[in-house]
Amino acid sequence: MKSLPAMTPGKPSPLNSLKARLIVSALLLILILMPLIGFTLNDAFKQQVKTAAKSELSAYIYSVLAVTEVENNQLQMPELLLENQFNVIQSGLYALISTPEGDKTSSNKVTKEWKQVWHSDSFLGIDEPANLPQPAIGQREFAQITLAGKAHIIYSLSVSFEQEGGSFPITLHIIKDQADFQLQIDKFNQTLWSWLLLLMVLLALAQLAWLLWTLKPLAKFKQELQDVENGKTMQLSTDYPNELQAVAYQLNTLLITEQNQRKRYRNALSDLAHSLKTPLAVIQSQKGLDSTSVEQVSNINRIIGHQLKRAQSAAGSSWHLGVKLAPICDKLIRTLGKIYREPELKLNSNVDKDAIFRGDEADLTEVLGNLLDNACKAAKEQVMLDISLSHQELSISIEDDGPGVSEELQSKIFERGTRADSYEQGHGIGLAIVRDLLDSYNGKLVISRSKTLGGARFCITFNQKS
Known part of the structure; x- marks a missing residue:
């Protein structure tokens, strides 16, 4: 019978371990899932801030429109507005009104020219921005512009005042410094990512503790196998989860069967040795045997002893x-x-x-x-x-x-x-x-x-x- 080749384990791979695979997969899940949650919440908060900004600027627009009047194609505005920030120079909240000045032809396209006809006191000392949004009559537009080197948001609404001499179209622009909104976003981001980072650490520790507890029976199983290999014990215990109890039972059955079989095998060989040695001793004691026969009987005795020792080896x-x-x-x-x-x-x-x-x-x-x-x-x-x-x-x-x-x-x-x-x-x-x-x-x-x-x-x- 051809013997099986000896199995020599190669260099173990770091990921050739259930514990390592579970820990890596859990950490990857945390490292991927938590940032995705963070980016989603961050984007949702930005959209919420943007919606709140639109609502705030829209309220300012209607408060300014409420005090806007047109007489004889002349815009009539009060000296002071109800919102005090419009009355404080460079307060960060501005109101501008522009009207169409005429048509401008460029690249075979006819566009309207607009000119600023009024601004709030808060806009004093600030250069008029170029390319202000000019939505169509009845439409509104929300955008971002740079004013005095700072980022601002602008909300524009075009309306038309009807008079006996015709219509008087205007576009009302409400401009607000974006710093307040950006400050809210920055504070939210700082709080969000701080708590997410803490949550990631806590989840990683909880996952690690859970995995170690879950895999504890496997570590015990491995230790008991090493004890069996080192001859410290003859069988495995059966105090394992249901998934490992069957394995432990089968291994114990295999160990007991192998031990009993080896014991029977050695006993049979010992009986064979004794049964052969007695006839050989009788033959060897016979008188008249030549030296060749005596030598051959001695060789048979030696060969029997040699082969019995070899067969009784427990190497298998x-x-x-x-x-x-x-x-x-x-x-x-x-x-x-x-x-x-x-x-x-x-x-x-x-x-x-x-x-x-x-x-x-x-x-x-x-x-x-x-x-x-x-x-x-x-x-x-x-x-x-x-x-x-x-x-x-x-x-x-x-x-x-x-x-x-x-x-x-x-x-x-x-x-x-x-x-x-x-x-x-x-x-x-x-x-x-x-x-x-x-x-x-x-x-x-x-x-x-x-x-x-x-x-x-x-x-x-x-x-x-x-």
């Missing part, structure tokens, strides 16, 4: 196993220290206390035990074990001060079909088992010369990423 299900290396290393070093007393070896270890091997404890003990035993057999005085965890990569280094491994053997040691017991003493025993276990865990083994002790250096690396 190691994702939810987690074993701390420090206790296992301490136990192995104590055991080897008792075995290799003469000559006495110095066993040094530097093990990261947080280092975790995601796999079966028996497999890890098999790998470390074989390599440390080989190092002790080859060493003269000293063996060094170093284990570190960096960027989710577990690194195990075993060094000795023995003769080392030749370059020829370093290149052949991984070749298929090469017998492990054909290597130099101290480096070949158990390497076939180590090699198969490392292959099943996608581990890498590099053999080189130790720069510190001068002997062999076996460096193993495991990718610990989820």
Whole structure:
């Protein structure tokens, strides 16, 4: 059966996270929606101010028209108007009356010439603006003009006074400084955008708190999965929202099924080993067997032990196993220290206390035990074990001060079909088992010369990423 390739996660994308996507979408919604609301309200307020200005100037027009009289084609106006601002020089509110002076021909078009015939006292000292609006009789016009270097609004109404000698058309202009209206708009804008900005911040904080609360079960789910991977627990809890309860239940079912299946598988292999060893022991004890037969029976025994260890490896299900290396290393070093007393070896270890091997404890003990035993057999005085965890990569280094491994053997040691017991003493025993276990865990083994002790250096690396 063809094995599936190992999956190595690539570099995570910042937006490859549900939390990041929800937060970004919520912030974008706030950043787009709130300014749109602000611009809409601002435009509505401007339209309201414009309507109010029209109503105000229209009231001024009718108040001036009420006191306007024409006698003998002469305009009669009172000295003072009811609205006091018309009587104060340059008060910001002005009234002008113009009448048609004659026709003007320009570019084959005939237009009427208008001249100013009256203005309020407030207009004294101000130059008459050019191109005043001249709507048709009975029509009115609202516009903006520049007067004395300032922006003003103007409301013009054309009417005609009927007399015995004919009609007397006039256009009444009410001009008001736009500063008052612009001040209202500026104050409204300042208040509006201040409150909108505060509202945006409050909404962003509320959205963030709501999203964190909503996604809290996912964070708990992730933490429990990491605990299962690190061997701290065997199952997930079921205290989740309805959407995650089914997932947690299915994962627990999968874990229990896999554990029971692996247990039955190992028990069956153990029974097979015992059932085969007894007949082989009987055959091996028979008298009269030649040396070739005895050697073949011994080879069968060794092959059975090798293949059983390989088949019993938990590498296929190691994702939810987690074993701390420090206790296992301490136990192995104590055991080897008792075995290799003469000559006495110095066993040094530097093990990261947080280092975790995601796999079966028996497999890890098999790998470390074989390599440390080989190092002790080859060493003269000293063996060094170093284990570190960096960027989710577990690194195990075993060094000795023995003769080392030749370059020829370093290149052949991984070749298929090469017998492990054909290597130099101290480096070949158990390497076939180590090699198969490392292959099943996608581990890498590099053999080189130790720069510190001068002997062999076996460096193993495991990718610990989820």
